Amino acid sequence: xxxxxxxxxxxxxxxxxxxxxxxxxxxxxxxxxxxxxxxxxxxxxxxxxxxxxxxxxxxxxxxxxxxxxxxxxxxxxxxxxxxxxxxxxxxxxxxxxxxxxxxxxxxxxxxxxxxxxxxxxxxxxxxxxxxxxxxxxxxxxxxxxxxxxxxxxxxxxxxxxxxxxxxxxxxxxxxxxxxxxxxxxxxxxxxxxxxxxxxxxxxxxxxxxxxxxxxxxxxxxxxxxxxxxxxxxxxxxxxxxxxxxxxxxxxxxxxxxxxxxxxxxxxxxxxxxxxxxxxxxxxxxxxxxxxxxxxxxxxxxxxxxxxxxxxxxxxxxxxxxxxxxxxxxxxxxxxxxxxx
Ligand code: TYM
Numbered sequence: 001x002x003x004x005x006x007x008x009x010x011x012x013x014x015x016x017x018x019x020x021x022x023x024x025x026x027x028x029x030x031x032x033x034x035x036x037x038x039x040x041x042x043x044x045x046x047x048x049x050x051x052x053x054x055x056x057x058x059x060x061x062x063x064x065x066x067x068x069x070x071x072x073x074x075x076x077x078x079x080x081x082x083x084x085x086x087x088x089x090x091x092x093x094x095x096x097x098x099x100x101x102x103x104x105x106x107x108x109x110x111x112x113x114x115x116x117x118x119x120x121x122x123x124x125x126x127x128x129x130x131x132x133x134x135x136x137x138x139x140x141x142x143x144x145x146x147x148x149x150x151x152x153x154x155x156x157x158x159x160x161x162x163x164x165x166x167x168x169x170x171x172x173x174x175x176x177x178x179x180x181x182x183x184x185x186x187x188x189x190x191x192x193x194x195x196x197x198x199x200x201x202x203x204x205x206x207x208x209x210x211x212x213x214x215x216x217x218x219x220x221x222x223x224x225x226x227x228x229x230x231x232x233x234x235x236x237x238x239x240x241x242x243x244x245x246x247x248x249x250x251x252x253x254x255x256x257x258x259x260x261x262x263x264x265x266x267x268x269x270x271x272x273x274x275x276x277x278x279x280x281x282x283x284x285x286x287x288x289x290x291x292x293x294x295x296x297x298x299x300x301x302x303x304x305x306x307x308x309x310x311x312x313x314x315x316x317x318x319x320x321x322x323x324x325x326x327x328x329x330x331x332x333x334x335x336x337x338x339x340x
Contacts, residue, residue, distance in 0.1 A: 081315070
């Protein structure tokens with residue numbers, strides 16, 4: 001290579017997942033699949049959002065176990081820790097520190113409009129804590145510390161990335177260009193995977209119906225059973241056709257099949273023309289089994305190697321802290337804190 005031309009800096013991608021439940025097919029198709037497919041192209045930061053998880057009560061031992069297993073899941077999905085920065089959110093104090101600063105630049109009215117806050121307060125009526133309310137300011141801090149270009153998330157997190165942009169623009173408007181304004185990066189198919197048992201609800205790791213949610217670590221026979229039981233629609237035509245309003249169950253299965261096989265809806269309709277739901281549901285199950293099989297096998301292998309996982313999250317915290325602290329110092333200076 002010509003020594004005088006500097007290679008162009010890679011664009012930055014950043015995202016996180018709460019270890020408040022095991023990784024699901026929703027988090028895989030909505031987020032991680034996009035991360036791993038672009039890991040070579042971007043400079044990537046991915047973390048386990050443990051600080052966010054305690055907005056809802058957790059069993060401490062389970063939270064610890066899931067945080068580590070989630071890291072194994074990230075690596076098994078193809079995120080090479082040598083090329084991507086993988087870390088635990090609570091290991092980088094700058095998240096909480098910038099989170100506080102951004103609390104003071106995020107408006108009560110904005111936070112009150114967040115659909116996730118409304119949903120979670122309904123589900124946890126006995127524990128509507130301040131953290132649940134100010135959560136988007138912490139998420140904005142998670143993002144802005146690393147000055148990313150893109151934030152790959154599922155559809156349900158788009159509103160949080162938008163509030164992050166608003167807060168960053170507000171801050172920049174007062175203090176000059178401190179933060180890069182990030183874009184949400186949402187997949188074309190799989191951005192909103194619905195529950196298999198109630199296809200009008202999002203598939204969620206905290207789902208109380210075990211048949212509604214497919215976990216990344218589910219054994220093949222469990223996945224096959226869940227898809228066989230998947231609720232289809234009570235329409236009379238019984239044909240595989242994409243119509244989310246009229247046929248939410250079948251349309252959800254079609255989206256999952258499309259995301260796993262790369263086929264478009266027209267090709268799927270043609271493939272199952274005249275075959276009905278009885279043939280379609282197990283085919284979707286098989287496509288999911290084959291998509292998740294290598295990930296599950298690799299994750300199971302990695303989970304046993306505690307020392308390796310520890311070395312990954314330690315190195316990740318160090319790399320992440322270096323970048324995060326640079327941004328935090330700049331912010332502290334701008335708002336008028338005395339340098340130590
Ligand atoms: P979380 O943990 O709820 O979900 C993790 C990621 O998976 C996506 N996702 C889905 N996509 C499609 N269909 C589904 N059924 C489905 N369920 C989950 C989510 O959109 C998300 O991308 N607040 C975030 C975590 C977070 C974060 C961040 C993300 C904290 N800080 C900074 C990005 C940047 C959350 O609760 O995601």
